[in-house]
Amino acid sequence: MSDVPESEPAAASGARRSNQPALVLHVPEPRYRPGDHVDFSDLALPAAGEARRPDIAVDPAEIRDLPYSLVRVIDPAGKAVGPWAPRLSAERKIGMLRAMLLTRAYDDRMYRAQRQGKTSFYVKSIGEEAVSIGAAEALDPGDMCFPSYRQQGLLIARGWSLVDMMCQIFSNEGDRLLGRQLPVMYSAKQAGFFTISGNLTTQYPQAVGWAMASAIKGGRRIAAAWCGEGSTAEGDFHAAMTFAHVYRAPVILNVVNNQWAISSFSGIAGGEGTTFAARGIGYGIASLRVDGNDALAVHAATEWAAERARANHGPTLIEHFTYRAEGHSTSDDPAAYRSAEEPPAFPLGDPIVRLKDHLIAAGEWDEARHEALIKETTDEVRAAQREAEKLGTLSGTRFNHPFESIFEGLFEEMPWHLREQQAQMLREVRAAGIEAVKP
């Protein structure tokens, strides 16, 4: 049998190009797999302070270098350097540090709660805390966030109740979402936090639409969206970028490039030989690439983009270059596809340690206060968990919400076919002797 497929006409593979090699399909492969020794010393990362800071009114065509550069503020000595260094009071920076520590403690507890069988699923944001918290601190409280599932830091930075978040994780009686949503798919309108879908990047055009609406109504609030580098490959990303540019929507479109989309490295999303920020160039959108483990850089870039949006100069795409320090979720085992040496070796450092080092270098912080803050935030999370667990945890046998609630709130008014199915369900569970549930 010939290895030329039948679909290839004999003439085509014959005389005309006989001196050319056969075509080869390129399937991207990450540099390191399990067991490999890792060396990132050749990864060209611009130094802190190197990237220029243009005026917020800049024409996107004039900053086509920035998507290939890297906005960094905190240098290896902990100093905030360069034109992007934000003028933030010690109090605000310590507030960011606190939110990051709180997020890490929260993630740790909820991850363990999943392992203890108290919930079905959890997604940590460890190593990526600065991406959410730096942004939340730079946005106004009324600005609307359209997050993906790894932006719990936004809620925490905005001071949202940990107990409320945990009740969602446990799908318990206190879960405002009535146990309908997979854990971590929060919704908190009061905190300017859009209901998380779980289908990837659908929130991107929605954020653009929300921002368009704000502009149509002559409002003051802007929108921001987040997706992973992996899901920039979705059509929704392209749709959102096109609409954002066309209508000059007041929106910040964030790509969290944490290098891994479950088991697929960023090359599978189209990251080889380019950056995700560079996607914005073709759309005519101002685009920045930021050190996502540098809370001050994230803050500065977000603030720049927010001011730009508020001044009707249009959208900004921000790639946050970071690293997913652990598995995708509790359902994932990264040891099966990436080298265990990667997380500690990735040359961005821990975002909490970097902000801490900066504060210490600035004389605004010390080890003792840091230890005390770790204890304080850990205690706060532990206390919140005790409160939340009083309202129950997820269980397949003890139900936290009335059975009939699954039919409620689908439509504003329940149509007859749902009323009928609801009644049928209740008849059947009662006949089977299943105790449904206190109201």
Add this chain to the structure above:
Amino acid sequence: MTAMNMVQAINSALDVCMAADPDVVIFGEDVGYFGGVFRATAGLQKKYGKTRAFDTPINETGIIGVAVGMASYGLRPVAEIQFADYIYPAFDQLVSEAARLRYRSAGEFTAPLTVRSPFGGGIFGGQTHSQSPEGIFTHVSGLKTVIPSTPYDAKGLLIAAIEDNDPVLFFEPKRIYNGPFDGHYDRPVQPWAKHPAAEVPEGHYVIPLGRANVVREGEAMTILAYGTMVHVVAGVLAEHGIDGELIDLRTLVPLDIDAIEASVRKTGRCVIVHEATRTGGFGAELSALVQERCFYALEAPIERVTGWDTPYPHSLEWAYFPGPVRVMEALKRVMES
């Protein structure tokens, strides 16, 4: 009252809603300056300005995605998908997002948006300008599906859809935009002006979603239809002097089950007519409902007259379209059983 065709009635509904509520915005491909390829939005940009009636990029995912975002902000968007055949790129935004926003956020966010889209064949549109995808959406929980069959209904139903606080798909049978086509493609089409349902009030009125219209009372059998097929069936009944009871469903979800049950219990026979493909189509759901609820009243097997389970052909579209001959065959079969 003014005599209007269906496009004019739809335009009037949009006009009434935009005048009454500054949060109503309309957009879609060619919708703004030009006023839509079928002219349904003509004049609205001039009247209400570019930020309330505008053109969009050719990206249905984006059109519905931004509509969901606008709705969550508090607007009442009315998006046009130029042909229902083009709606599939927006499928995820409709079924996973718009349809579930209220539910998954336990009422924090809602999607009071309306998606208008011309659908159905009989215009030599070929396989990408003729489809009837309503059954794909009636299968999804959280969406309402509305299909008018006259100018009067189109206006009242569209206003109801726009004022509804849940997402509504409003499929417009484009074959009857200009006249009540009876399926005789070889005869000249009558304009709407001669039809009583072309008398449309100029102001605001609503036809509640979820209520069918008994177009013609009768004893011989119940015929369930919507959109263009209402007129095809009416033509057959008139031409052959058959005393059938014709029900125009008008809304598929929520469905007027009471009207269907009452009629089938009376006649004992049921024929379901739609243009969409048969397998898994809305007719299958109707047939199951009638069987479940009216089994002991039935005197004949339920008949379905539908498009064939093939793509919509171009030159042979009248072999595909469930026209008067096929409708008559089905009526005969239920009468002879």
